[in-house]
Amino acid sequence: MLYLVGLGLSDETDITVKGLEVVKKAKRVYLEAYTSILLVDQSVLENYYGRSIIIADREMVEMHSDDILANAQTEDVAFCVVGDPFGATTHTDLVLRARELGIPVSNIPNASIMNGIGACGLQLYNFGQTVSMVFFTDNWRPASFYDRIKENRDIGLHTLVLLDIKVKEPNLESLARGRIVYEPPRYMTVGTCAQQMLEIETERGEKVYDENSLAIGAARVGCRDQVFVAGTLKELCDADETLGKPLHSLVLLGRRTHELENDFCRDFAVDKDKWQSIWAAEYQNKQ
Amino acid sequence: MLYLVGLGLSDETDITVKGLEVVKKAKRVYLEAYTSILLVDQSVLENYYGRSIIIADREMVEMHSDDILANAQTEDVAFCVVGDPFGATTHTDLVLRARELGIPVSNIPNASIMNGIGACGLQLYNFGQTVSMVFFTDNWRPASFYDRIKENRDIGLHTLVLLDIKVKEPNLESLARGRIVYEPPRYMTVGTCAQQMLEIETERGEKVYDENSLAIGAARVGCRDQVFVAGTLKELCDADETLGKPLHSLVLLGRRTHELENDFCRDFAVDKDKWQSIWAAEYQNKQ
Numbered sequence: 001m002l003y004l005v006g007l008g009l010s011d012e013t014d015i016t017v018k019g020l021e022v023v024k025k026a027k028r029v030y031l032e033a034y035t036s037i038l039l040v041d042q043s044v045l046e047n048y049y050g051r052s053i054i055i056a057d058r059e060m061v062e063m064h065s066d067d068i069l070a071n072a073q074t075e076d077v078a079f080c081v082v083g084d085p086f087g088a089t090t091h092t093d094l095v096l097r098a099r100e101l102g103i104p105v106s107n108i109p110n111a112s113i114m115n116g117i118g119a120c121g122l123q124l125y126n127f128g129q130t131v132s133m134v135f136f137t138d139n140w141r142p143a144s145f146y147d148r149i150k151e152n153r154d155i156g157l158h159t160l161v162l163l164d165i166k167v168k169e170p171n172l173e174s175l176a177r178g179r180i181v182y183e184p185p186r187y188m189t190v191g192t193c194a195q196q197m198l199e200i201e202t203e204r205g206e207k208v209y210d211e212n213s214l215a216i217g218a219a220r221v222g223c224r225d226q227v228f229v230a231g232t233l234k235e236l237c238d239a240d241e242t243l244g245k246p247l248h249s250l251v252l253l254g255r256r257t258h259e260l261e262n263d264f265c266r267d268f269a270v271d272k273d274k275w276q277s278i279w280a281a282e283y284q285n286k287q
Numbered sequence: 288m289l290y291l292v293g294l295g296l297s298d299e300t301d302i303t304v305k306g307l308e309v310v311k312k313a314k315r316v317y318l319e320a321y322t323s324i325l326l327v328d329q330s331v332l333e334n335y336y337g338r339s340i341i342i343a344d345r346e347m348v349e350m351h352s353d354d355i356l357a358n359a360q361t362e363d364v365a366f367c368v369v370g371d372p373f374g375a376t377t378h379t380d381l382v383l384r385a386r387e388l389g390i391p392v393s394n395i396p397n398a399s400i401m402n403g404i405g406a407c408g409l410q411l412y413n414f415g416q417t418v419s420m421v422f423f424t425d426n427w428r429p430a431s432f433y434d435r436i437k438e439n440r441d442i443g444l445h446t447l448v449l450l451d452i453k454v455k456e457p458n459l460e461s462l463a464r465g466r467i468v469y470e471p472p473r474y475m476t477v478g479t480c481a482q483q484m485l486e487i488e489t490e491r492g493e494k495v496y497d498e499n500s501l502a503i504g505a506a507r508v509g510c511r512d513q514v515f516v517a518g519t520l521k522e523l524c525d526a527d528e529t530l531g532k533p534l535h536s537l538v539l540l541g542r543r544t545h546e547l548e549n550d551f552c553r554d555f556a557v558d559k560d561k562w563q564s565i566w567a568a569e570y571q572n573k574q
Contacts, residue, residue, distance in 0.1 A: 111397050116373075
């Protein structure tokens, strides 16, 4: 059996009891470590599970999935995924390959950022499609998120923006010289995200949002030290210090709001009076 | 401290290790039992936790929240919620009241149907807003879901439809005679949902979907015996026997699809050839 085990959002104790039983008993335990990260080290997980863990990087999952699935017709293999196993599309591939090989698959769900973000006080019913934001470079500034956010905002919905993480990225200079050297991990902050969003609005000019649009920055959702900062996009450009360590994500508000959402979120505001006046003018009683 | 503890989707072992520790130590343990249900009895939970549980019905949570919060400034109270604590809006109220009383709040996330549904193979990125479907009566047929689904489908997105559950509903005849007698619990099936959706399409006629629109019926998501049935809305009207016991939910597909979704979902189809031909004509390579 191939078990897809969700690990949840924060530390070693966010695994479910059902998931922990599977991990303890499985023949091999893999940890998918490139679409998201837990906020504790591999050694902490290994000690807690009482098992050694094989780190499954992108290459292993995409190119050598049959190694992961070896003998899973008769043995139990646990493939652990931060958050929920079906949050990222990569794992769909693994399940399809298991099906081809006649391997039964079982899924052990857990919290994902897609529902965990509800802790910021915005109602999950009012969210549209989720978008991703990658680090811009001088010549690569993908902006499909802008069109998606426009679609959501046109019908009044909030947008969850998931922020880029770069894990085990090869250094390009070294690669050109034939050596693989990995860059240190990089995690996008809310500040960078808000800045990139405003840059694209300036370029495109379709008034999807602006500096005074309300948003919520989130850090370490689901952890004991989770932090939410509510404010305008301009204010969130400078909120990284308050938010602290990774992982960050951002929600841009839609206009179809409920007063309870304001009651809840205003408490997180950088400037409560400013938040309230923009809320009253632009978000309250809108559809 | 008020702890909001997500219990996940299925049975007593879906609680996280962190959540279980809280439940075992808390002074009082409540179980919110009207926005969703676990698929095991209260006694199973009580045995597993080694604790007695106070069932918190709608009246208690909405009218007597201060009883739940009593002494939580200095004692730990665990308020357990099926799925994730922020899936339903009621719990936002409880947190706001706790804040007023100066009670610290901690949230222990878990899987919600809103991310668990990803196990059907449709990508969570391609979902729009979630809608709810209630049991129609002769003179109450709320159809706001239709407008919401239209918004999602206009931009190509899937729609998760959450189905009505009726728990502890008073019998109206008895109530008129001054006695409170509760109806047995009722859980909407995929068949009823698909039927009601088609009725509203017939009434409204805006061609948001039709009998041949593709959808996926889901039963007991996250459980060992979860079932998915893929088919047209017309086929799903008759899929209740295959789906089996509650809880059910339904996903109506949008046209912005990925071929991996088809590879994954077709396996669940009532009629794979029919699914494939509608997919190729209406969903493949659309935006």
